[in-house]
Amino acid sequence: MRRRYMAVSGVMICGASVGVFQKIALGTDPFTCFVTGIANIFGSTYSTWYMILTGIMLVGVIALKRSYIGFATLINLFLTGFAADAAHAFLDFLLPDPTFGMRCLLMAGNILLMSFGASLYYVANLGVSAYDAVALMAAECYHLASFRVCRVTTDVFCVAVGFFLSADIGLGTVITAFFMGPVVQWFTEHFALPLLQGHLRRRRHQPVEA
Template structure:
């Protein structure tokens, strides 16, 4: 299989997996990642669904990115825009059917498993390197193009803003939010070294750094 095709398949798979993990986080209600927290809060205000407001808010940010720094937009950016919210809502509905009233222990177990799921999806998506989400692009632009601060500072700032807005608008902020913010990085790197890079290269494991967008 050609490298370009592997990149596209990894991008689509990664976005679908990440979307499913968002739906799991929403179901277990132990906190979500910062951007999901933000989108959920806005959706709460309008008594609407996550998928609708994910497309609206990401689309608005995408317009800004296209005007300011189009180079961050690629195949994966568009896949992320149209698939993530739909997959998240579908997974949430499926879990509502399968798990009517999960216990706290079950929710904690699902959260631990879901960290692995989201990390796998993120690894595939980042390593494919066919563009980043509009939300990722904001911190990258601020850091690389406008030199506001380091990427880490810019990303922490956007994450804190999203969590604050989500918390104020009654979105789930909890243990899952903290874990995704501080502990996903090493897990994503493990999947990158042991799965994503070998898939992309079509050969044995070669330890490499993740793309800068990660």
């Protein structure tokens, strides 16, 4: 149960951070660029097209490598887009016209927030998102290249599509693509893993009731 709480919390935090990135308009992560660009074509919401595009990829992942799918995968599909739209709407109400300085502060805090959420989600280990699974399959199932190369390729593709479809691309995109990994690792080592391991240790030492 602890893993599920961590997975849900991590997905919701990551989704909300996407909404913050969209509000401050200083660039978003690569997949958000892609989804936002597609949504721009149809004049629809991010959450609608996040579910559609992730659902399409999910069908392919189920057909090719079902072991990547788990509880967190489904939570990611249904909650991320809604969390992003809700956070965006809340900031529109709270800060309708933030200054550039405020947007920079929000970006710095939001990178920490997204990294924290990602560490919870990864450590829970209850499945990966459909987007993560694409690069994993390319590397592990089809041996096209290393995972890093495959992930960079999918990220570059998403950013290129988002750029041509008027999605926000900027400093936030660069930071999330190249510098967020070490921050996620720090949260993983100093918070997410101790949270899970401490829980498991307590369960092992609980007395067995007669």
